[in-house]
Amino acid sequence: EAQVTQNPRYLITVTGKKLTVTCSQNMNHEYMSWYRQDPGLGLRQIYYSMNVEVTDKGDVPEGYKVSRKEKRNFPLILESPSPNQTSLYFCASSLNRGSYGYTFGSGTRLTVV
C-alpha cells in the first residue's frame, strides 16, 4: 500500500530534550515536506526537500532541523524543544513540488511541557 508513515503518533516530552519524528514514504517520491498545524493557523510548512541531500526552509523553520540522506526518509529533529512547538505535525510527500498534490502521513501530536 502506498503510504507515508510517521512515528510516533503521540509524544509528550520536556523542554530541552532532543527528539526526532520519523517519516518514511514508499512511493519513490522526490519531494517531501514537514508541516505543523495549529488551530486557526492552518498548515504551515517547516522544511521541505526536493531530493536526497537537498533541503530548504519553509515558512516556520526556527527550532527545527531535517535531513534527507535517503530518498524514502525525511526525519524532523527538534534539538531543544520548547512549549511553543506543541502542535500537530504532518509529513507529506509528492512526485514534485505541487502539481500532483501531497500524500500526508497520519500525524504526530507533540506536547512539550
Add this chain to the structure above:
Amino acid sequence: QKEVEQNSGPLSVPEGAIASLNCTYSDRGSQSFFWYRQYSGKSPELIMFIYSNGDKEDGRFTAQLNKASQYVSLLIRDSQPSDSATYLCAVNLDKLVFGAGTILRVKS
C-alpha cells in the same frame, strides 16, 4: 492579503442539502487547485483536484474554478453526516499553499 483564504465557518447544512465551500487565491498564475478533507485529529485526505482548464465532477463532489474572480469552489451534493469535517483548499504556487480550512457540519 493571504495567498489562500477560506471562511473558517462553521458552515451548517441539513442532511441531503448541497454544501458549497469557497476559497480565494491571490496569484493569477496558479495552475492547479486541490481540496482536502480532514477529520478532527486526522491527516488531510485529497478528495478533488482541478487544473486551470476546467471544472471536475466526481460522484457527489464538484470542483469549480472561476479564474476571473480567483476563487475555487467545492460543491457537495446530498450532504451526509459523514461529510462533517474541515475542508482545506490548496493552491499550487510552486508548492502547495493551504488555506486555514472551512468547518462543515451536516446535521441529520
